[in-house]
Amino acid sequence: MISIFIIFAVFILYNINKMTNSLCLQKDIPEDRQPKVFRTINILVTILLISSFVEILYA
Incomplete structure (x- = not known):
């Protein structure tokens, strides 16, 4: 789960x-x-x- 989120985060930061x-x-x-x-x-x-990662982690 963490690796998927990290890949997603890098993609988001690149586009931003x-x-x-x-x-x-x-x-x-x-x-x-x-x-x-x-x-x-x-x-x-x-x-x-x-904050999104923490919310997903504890939801």
């Missing part, structure tokens, strides 16, 4: 990062602010994935 890159290009976000945008989105998605 692709969409974040598209957002940065579309909205013309300056290069110096892009790492902060990526970091914030990645932290929030990681928290969401961890």
Whole structure:
């Protein structure tokens, strides 16, 4: 179960990062602010994935 969830999480993070890159290009976000945008989105998605895993584990 854990390995399936890890594969799913990596796939989700990869797609979120692709969409974040598209957002940065579309909205013309300056290069110096892009790492902060990526970091914030990645932290929030990681928290969401961890909470989903805990919910599945204890449900």
